[in-house]
Amino acid sequence: MKITLVQPRPGKYNATYVHEPLNLGYLASYLKERGFDEVGIIVSAFWEDDKEIVKRCRESDVVGFTATSPMMAHALSLAKDIKGKDPEIITVFGGPHPTIEPDGTLQNPAVDYVVRGEGEQTFLELIESIDACRSTLKIKGLSFKDRHGCIIHNPRRPLISDLDVLPFPDRDLLGQARFLDIGYEKYGDRGAWVLSSRGCPFRCTYCASNKVWTRTWRARSPENIIVEIRSLKLHYNVDRINFADDTFTISKKRVVDFCKKMMIEKLDVVWACNARVDTVDAELFALMKRAGCTEVWMGVESGSTKILKEIKKEITPKQIIEAFKGAKAAGLKRRGYFMIGSRSESLETIKQTEALVDAIEPDRLAFSIMTPYPGCEEFELWKKYSGNHKIEWSEIDLLETEAVMMETRFLSKDELRAEHRRLKEKYASIWRV
Numbered sequence: 001m002k003i004t005l006v007q008p009r010p011g012k013y014n015a016t017y018v019h020e021p022l023n024l025g026y027l028a029s030y031l032k033e034r035g036f037d038e039v040g041i042i043v044s045a046f047w048e049d050d051k052e053i054v055k056r057c058r059e060s061d062v063v064g065f066t067a068t069s070p071m072m073a074h075a076l077s078l079a080k081d082i083k084g085k086d087p088e089i090i091t092v093f094g095g096p097h098p099t100i101e102p103d104g105t106l107q108n109p110a111v112d113y114v115v116r117g118e119g120e121q122t123f124l125e126l127i128e129s130i131d132a133c134r135s136t137l138k139i140k141g142l143s144f145k146d147r148h149g150c151i152i153h154n155p156r157r158p159l160i161s162d163l164d165v166l167p168f169p170d171r172d173l174l175g176q177a178r179f180l181d182i183g184y185e186k187y188g189d190r191g192a193w194v195l196s197s198r199g200c201p202f203r204c205t206y207c208a209s210n211k212v213w214t215r216t217w218r219a220r221s222p223e224n225i226i227v228e229i230r231s232l233k234l235h236y237n238v239d240r241i242n243f244a245d246d247t248f249t250i251s252k253k254r255v256v257d258f259c260k261k262m263m264i265e266k267l268d269v270v271w272a273c274n275a276r277v278d279t280v281d282a283e284l285f286a287l288m289k290r291a292g293c294t295e296v297w298m299g300v301e302s303g304s305t306k307i308l309k310e311i312k313k314e315i316t317p318k319q320i321i322e323a324f325k326g327a328k329a330a331g332l333k334r335r336g337y338f339m340i341g342s343r344s345e346s347l348e349t350i351k352q353t354e355a356l357v358d359a360i361e362p363d364r365l366a367f368s369i370m371t372p373y374p375g376c377e378e379f380e381l382w383k384k385y386s387g388n389h390k391i392e393w394s395e396i397d398l399l400e401t402e403a404v405m406m407e408t409r410f411l412s413k414d415e416l417r418a419e420h421r422r423l424k425e426k427y428a429s430i431w432r433v
Contacts, residue, residue: 001131002038003031004060006053008078009044011070011394018045019193020179022244023066023095023119025169030120033167036127041173044074054081057089062130064115064123066095069373072105073394079110090130094119097393100211100375102143106151114143117212118198120166122157159216163198164224168231176236189270191240192232196225200246202276203312206339208375209246217250222258226265233269240294241271248273249280256284259291270294277319282326295333295363298323303356304349307342312377317356324360335432336362340419341370343381346410350419357427364432367423368399369416372406382406399433 005028007021021043028039040056047053057063063082065075079091094115098105102114113136115122122141129136136142141157160166171192180190197220199213232238249255272295285296300320302308308315327334338357340350357365372378373393386406397403401420404413411419424431 001036002060003036003062004040004042004057005064006042006078007044007066008071008074011073020174020176021066022169022193022195025171025174026166027119027123028170028173029167030124031127034124043175046178050078053078054085057082058085060089062090062092062127064092064094067093067097068095069097069393070396072097076108076110083110096208096212097374100208102153103151106143106145116141116143117157118159163218163220168228180236189240190238191242192238193242193244194228195244196220197245202314205311205377206370208373211375219251219254222254222261225258226261229267229269233267239269241269243273245274247276249275252284256287259287262291277323278315280323282329285326285330285332289330289332293332295335296327297335299337301339303353306344307349310344311342321360333363335364338365338367339370340367341408341416343408345408364430365427366399366431366433367420369404369420371396
């Protein structure tokens with residue numbers, strides 16, 4: 001059986017650089033480990049002509065798509081064209097948007113199955129069932145249409161408890177060498193992305209991570225992570241690791257253990273990660289620095305206590321200041337993520353955020369715009385108050401000024417656009433997404 005896995009383009013605002021699709025790499029290696037060797041991965045950003053993508057997919061028995069909300073339009077367009085060429089090809093959708101909106105996804109005639117949530121086991125069982133012409137009714141985590149067109153949602157699949165049992169992503173198939181070349185040209189290093197944990201226990205209203213992973217946080221062991229890093233250095237000459245975890249620093253003990261092992265290994269690889277300001281301290285930052293960490297990325301969002309409470313960030317401006325101070329003292333570069341456009345955003349709260357930016361002096365930053373993606377708490381509120389339940393997600397990008405979706409209690413969409421342009425101009429010298 002021949003299987004092709006596709007990462008679609010992200011929509012109207014095409015990124016100049018996309019990260020390697022680790023999720024597809026994991027699916028591919030999981031399938032190959034269990035005997036399905038004819039697996040390929042297509043990164044659509046590397047292909048200029050959709051016709052060539054469709055042509056390659058026509059040689060497959062099953063085509064799987066991973067999709068965030070902005071990727072859905074391209075994914076559905078490709079699926080339609082593939083089905084138009086050969087209706088017998090089976091299409092499977094997974095990733096954040098199909099997981100959160102399985103009914104809406106399956107209502108499209110070009111979609112046969114939706115894999116909800118963590119995909120390795122569900123997708124494998126689906127492939128095995130298709131290969132053996134067996135029923136899919138008992139495959140947990142799967143949604144599909146029966147022969148009458150009725151949508152069936154099988155029970156949710158339990159999460160994989162031990163992530164160390166998973167094979168590493170198939171880097172050759174996902175085009176790691178090309179990603180490294182692009183990264184080197186853009187950033188001057190050979191940086192690869194690694195996912196060391198899954199899930200996030202926090203409750204931020206603008207995030208839908210819990211709809212895919214639940215709020216259960218699961219982590220790979222430091223030993224397992226280091227084996228993957230060693231492999232990346234050996235096979236791809238990687239000199240930097242970017243951790244793709246929602247929050248790398250949830251467990252201080254794991255970070256400490258990882259750092260100690262990195263210092264023993266002496267791999268000559270630097271690394272960077274996402275950190276929450278309430279999970280770190282000066283002592284931890286100093287240890288991370290000694291273990292090769294060069295940069296931390298911290299979600300600040302706002303300098304307004306009122307806004308931080310409203311979006312359930314569960315941090316304070318004081319914690320933000322202390323974290324940025326501690327990271328600087330350790331010699332780490334600090335990237336801050338900020339956001340405007342929350343429901344109670346006003347010119348005054350934006351000024352408070354600017355004052356915080358000026359106080360913590362991040363080395364790099366970016367301001368996003370509050371975007372209520374499906375699955376997050378803000379999405380339900382947006383539907384309730386906007387009366388608009390349909391949106392063309394390929395037109396939306398949370399970092400693009402023109403893509404403002406909603407006004408606040410105090411600011412119109414045009415005022416938010418003006419503020420975003422002003423902030424972009426003010427912080428142009430350190431702006432980096």
